[in-house]
Amino acid sequence: METHQILNGKVQLYRRGDSRIWQCAASVGGKQRRATTKRDSLSLATEFAEDWYLELRGKDRSGTLLSERSFAQAAAQFLREYEIITEGERSKKWTDGHEIRLRVHLLPFFGELGVSKVTAGKVQDYRIHRMTSRLEPNPNSRSNRPLVDKPPARSTLHNEIVTLRQVLKTAIRQGWLEYLPDLSAPYRTQGKIVHRPWFSPAEYKQLYEATRAYAREPFHAGHKWNAEQVHDYVLFLANTGLRPDEAKNLQHRDVAIVEDEATGETILEIEVRGKRGVGYCKSMPSAVRPYQRLIGRAKPVQAESRREKQRRRREGLPDYATEPPLLEYPQLTDPVFPGNHVKLFNGILDRAKLKRDRDEKPRTAYSLRHTYICMRLMEGADIYQIAKNCRTSVEMIEKFYAAHIKSTLDAASINVRRPKPAARKPQPAHPAFDIEDDD
Numbered sequence: 001m002e003t004h005q006i007l008n009g010k011v012q013l014y015r016r017g018d019s020r021i022w023q024c025a026a027s028v029g030g031k032q033r034r035a036t037t038k039r040d041s042l043s044l045a046t047e048f049a050e051d052w053y054l055e056l057r058g059k060d061r062s063g064t065l066l067s068e069r070s071f072a073q074a075a076a077q078f079l080r081e082y083e084i085i086t087e088g089e090r091s092k093k094w095t096d097g098h099e100i101r102l103r104v105h106l107l108p109f110f111g112e113l114g115v116s117k118v119t120a121g122k123v124q125d126y127r128i129h130r131m132t133s134r135l136e137p138n139p140n141s142r143s144n145r146p147l148v149d150k151p152p153a154r155s156t157l158h159n160e161i162v163t164l165r166q167v168l169k170t171a172i173r174q175g176w177l178e179y180l181p182d183l184s185a186p187y188r189t190q191g192k193i194v195h196r197p198w199f200s201p202a203e204y205k206q207l208y209e210a211t212r213a214y215a216r217e218p219f220h221a222g223h224k225w226n227a228e229q230v231h232d233y234v235l236f237l238a239n240t241g242l243r244p245d246e247a248k249n250l251q252h253r254d255v256a257i258v259e260d261e262a263t264g265e266t267i268l269e270i271e272v273r274g275k276r277g278v279g280y281c282k283s284m285p286s287a288v289r290p291y292q293r294l295i296g297r298a299k300p301v302q303a304e305s306r307r308e309k310q311r312r313r314r315e316g317l318p319d320y321a322t323e324p325p326l327l328e329y330p331q332l333t334d335p336v337f338p339g340n341h342v343k344l345f346n347g348i349l350d351r352a353k354l355k356r357d358r359d360e361k362p363r364t365a366y367s368l369r370h371t372y373i374c375m376r377l378m379e380g381a382d383i384y385q386i387a388k389n390c391r392t393s394v395e396m397i398e399k400f401y402a403a404h405i406k407s408t409l410d411a412a413s414i415n416v417r418r419p420k421p422a423a424r425k426p427q428p429a430h431p432a433f434d435i436e437d438d439d
Contacts, residue, residue: 006046011053013037013045024049028056029065064112071118072111074171075102082166101163104140105130110164115171120182123164127185130157161185196400197361198370199238201378203354208234210352223344225300230341230348232290234368239287241372241390244365246274252295253332257288272391279391284372294336298327373401 004013011026022045025034035052037045059065079102083095109126110118131151161183171177199207211231218227237247254271260282268283268291330336342365349355349363356362369390376386383402387394 004042004046006049007053011049013042013049022049024052026053026056028053029060068114068116069171069174069176070111071113071115071167072107074115074174074176075107075111075167077174078167078170081170097159098163098166101160102167104138105160106164106167108138108140115168115177118164118168118181123161123181123183124186127157130160157185196370197357197359197363197367198374199354199363199367201375204238204371204375206352207349207354208238210348210354214348225297226339226341226344228293228297229337229339230344232294233337233341233345233365235290236287236294236336237365237368238371238375239284239290240268240270240281241369241376241386242270242272242281243274243369246272247337247365248335249273250336251332252330252334252336255291255336257291275391281389281391291336295330298329301327370401373397377402 001017002015005011006013011024013022013024015022020040022037022039022042023034024037024045025032026049027033033056037048037052039045039048056065079099082098086095106126109129110122113122134151135147135149137147165180165183168177168180172180208231211227211234215224215227215231218224233247236242237244242250250270250272254273256269257266258269259265260267265285266288267285268281268287270281270283272279272281345365346355354363373386373390377383377397383394383397387397390397
């Protein structure tokens with residue numbers, strides 16, 4: 001191996017085997033450090049090695065020289081293993097969210113730090129930085145949206161801290177970090193308890209009456225099939241508690257109309273596939289009729305386009321109206337709710353003035369699930385059974401739903417009054433204690 005020394009032997013240049021590229025090595029900060037010069041000329045490699053060594057000495061004196069793995073290295077290791085380990089268990093959107101949060105916010109702030117330098121105080125500095133730098137353009141962001149003088153939402157910061165915690169846990173598994181620092185937010189131990197947007201019984205009645213009226217008389221004849229689907233969609237989700245993504249994945253072979261042994265009512269038994277994998281749901285009896293309409297509704301017929309009509313006339317083919325296509329009905333493998341009716345659903349909400357609740361939170365299709373849970377609680381259903389039927393936890397229901405349902409409060413147990421003791425009657429004096437006056 002060919003070697004050379006420069007700067008009075010403080011830096012060594014060498015070439016391994018048949019390689020033409022010079023490597024450099026030096027001891028700085030109590031640790032042997034190496035780098036490649038990426039050059040095959042000895043004079044150019046010498047210039048590179050001198051600059052490299054002097055830069056290391058400067059960092060060592062300023063206290064910025066790393067003698068451990070950096071946060072950027074831990075982040076790269078986390079991204080390398082996370083997508084592989086969680087394949088099929090986490091959505092692609094959530095996995096991409098980790099990469100975006102690291103690239104846009106976390107790496108520019110923590111990237112050059114050693115993993116042991118990411119302390120609780122540094123994390124608090126990061127929170128302050130995120131709250132105060134919202135009007136400064138971020139060169140790492142690819143978004144073209146205009147800057148808004150609005151601090152990041154609590155959930156946004158929470159997700160960024162979750163990503164930060166995952167990176168530090170990766171460093172612990174690799175042996176680069178001894179313990180996980182305290183990442184909890186000081187001064188705010190518990191967030192404000194707010195309920196999720198839902199439809200009260202009166203609002204829910206107003207909603208399904210609006211969807212029913214639009215299904216009977218849509219603005220355009222071509223929208224009738226979609227309007228009928230939306231009407232049944234509202235009734236179906238509000239009586240089953242399915243999430244919108246679960247309803248999107250639902251096929252007709254996953255739904256069965258059965259006679260419930262416990263209640264003697266006709267209900268739907270649904271095999272659900274969605275956020276929590278495969279689960280089961282038993283619907284309210286009110287979901288049966290909308291599903292029967294969905295089964296009996298023929299698929300929409302594709303209208304003849306203007307180009308096809310012109311081509312038919314040029315070729316002298318018979319009139320399209322004289323040969324109507326055969327109607328097709330849903331098959332077992334067809335989705336229960338094909339297509340996307342978000343625009344139509346939001347239009348009905350706007351016209352009915354139901355898009356936002358009293359806290360100005362927008363209502364979406366997810367609000368139908370929240371409505372189902374709240375109405376079941378208001379009717380006195382067992383919270384554990386509701387959690388099982390909705391594939392969630394009792395803790396989530398108590399935190400986001402039961403906290404604002406007045407029927408969960410028992411006035412008889414709350415308005416308890418201690419009985420007042422009866423007034424004592426004055427008792428006559430004992431004869432033995434009567435004292436006669438000598439006078």
